[in-house]
Amino acid sequence: ILNVEQSPQSLHVQEGDSTNFTCSFPSSNFYALHWYRWETAKSPEALFVMTLNGDEKKKGRISATLNTKEGYSYLYIKGSQPEDSATYLCAFQDGMRFGAGTRLTVKP
Amino acid sequence: DAGVIQSPRHEVTEMGQEVTLRCKPISGHDYLFWYRQTMMRGLELLIYFNNNVPIDDSGMPEDRFSAKMPNASFSTLKIQPSEPRDSAVYFCASSFSTPRNEQFFGPGTRLTVL
Numbered sequence: 213i214l215n216v217e218q219s220p221q222s223l224h225v226q227e228g229d230s231t232n233f234t235c236s237f238p239s240s241n242f243y244a245l246h247w248y249r250w251e252t253a254k255s256p257e258a259l260f261v262m263t264l265n266g267d268e269k270k271k272g273r274i275s276a277t278l279n280t281k282e283g284y285s286y287l288y289i290k291g292s293q294p295e296d297s298a299t300y301l302c303a304f305q306d307g308m309r310f311g312a313g314t315r316l317t318v319k320p
Numbered sequence: 321d322a323g324v325i326q327s328p329r330h331e332v333t334e335m336g337q338e339v340t341l342r343c344k345p346i347s348g349h350d351y352l353f354w355y356r357q358t359m360m361r362g363l364e365l366l367i368y369f370n371n372n373v374p375i376d377d378s379g380m381p382e383d384r385f386s387a388k389m390p391n392a393s394f395s396t397l398k399i400q401p402s403e404p405r406d407s408a409v410y411f412c413a414s415s416f417s418t419p420r421n422e423q424f425f426g427p428g429t430r431l432t433v434l
Contacts, residue, residue: 244420255411258422305419307376308365
């Protein structure tokens with residue numbers, strides 16, 4: 213994989229649902245993977261920076277895992293709330309190559 | 321701390337004019353990044369500095385773009401001459417100690433070139 217790819221492109225869930233998205237990145241020359249949360253009309257906000265294979269990080273209801281050997285990271289949101297609605301971006305740190313993001317909408 | 325400060329927040333200019341965007345990183349941060357966001361290309365890294373020295377400018381689109389960091393608390397991104405295709409939101413971000421640390425983004429400058 214030469215580019216950073218995120219799936220799905222968009223996601224609509226009900227309040228209380230748990231959800232997850234995927235970020236795929238080049239599996240060679242890994243340095244770091246960043247996850248950002250980006251609300252409309254605001255600037256990206258850092259969630260996690262992941263550096264080691266097998267890393268698992270958690271912040272409240274949001275967690276992320278990292279597999280550098282196969283080149284993917286998962287972001288999980290447990291019990292989604294309307295305020296979680298945002299675009300979630302990952303960035304592979306080779307320079308900084310961003311995916312196109314997953315746009316999450318949580319319906320009350 | 322006030323966070324990363326960018327000015328102006330909005331800029332409208334005519335094709336051919338020089339545009340200067342400004343950024344003040346968070347005090348103590350030694351990495352500074354300039355990004356551009358467009359609908360077509362998403363968020364792209366243009367250039368980043370460490371201790372005021374440009375480290376990687378491979379994302380700078382062409383010679384019309386230049387960036388400087390004369391001191392630890394100020395950076396500029398200049399476009400001369402500007403073209404309509406430069407219309408985008410330009411973000412500045414800073415981080416501390418290592419580029420692996422989380423980056424703090426400024427509010428962005430929305431540039432429109434007519």
